[in-house]
Amino acid sequence: MQMPISYKNDVYPLFRDFDRKSMLAKLDLWKYDDVKQWADKILVAVENGLMPCDAAWPDKSIQLFKQWIADGKLP
Numbered sequence: 001m002q003m004p005i006s007y008k009n010d011v012y013p014l015f016r017d018f019d020r021k022s023m024l025a026k027l028d029l030w031k032y033d034d035v036k037q038w039a040d041k042i043l044v045a046v047e048n049g050l051m052p053c054d055a056a057w058p059d060k061s062i063q064l065f066k067q068w069i070a071d072g073k074l075p
């Protein structure tokens with residue numbers, strides 16, 4: 001059976017130190033509560049290729065983030 005996607009094991013590793021520093025004025029990508037709160041806005045930004053500002057996520061990362069939301073945004 002496939003393990004549900006968790007922030008700690010699967011989502012946190014998606015965010016580079018550069019991403020975190022760039023976005024710290026708005027939210028902390030290394031904080032579960034912040035990413036949970038901003039999840040829908042983050043999905044829109046990465047799906048549109050607007051974020052990260054330097055290089056869009058591969059589709060695999062977008063699908064993983066989407067699945068995390070669908071699985072209930074587990075910590």
Ligand code: HEM
Nearest residue numbers: 014015018019022023026038041042045046051052053054
């Ligand atoms: C995975 C990495 C990243 C995610 C998930 C992300 C997510 C977001 C989101 C959701 C917004 C919209 C904020 C709002 O609605 O107020 C945003 C805005 C922005 N991001 Fe990112 N970001 C990432 C990486 C970066 C990087 C690497 C840069 C550039 C160095 C960057 C620069 C910006 C800027 C300049 C804005 C506009 C801020 C504003 O409206 O004042 N982001 N980002």
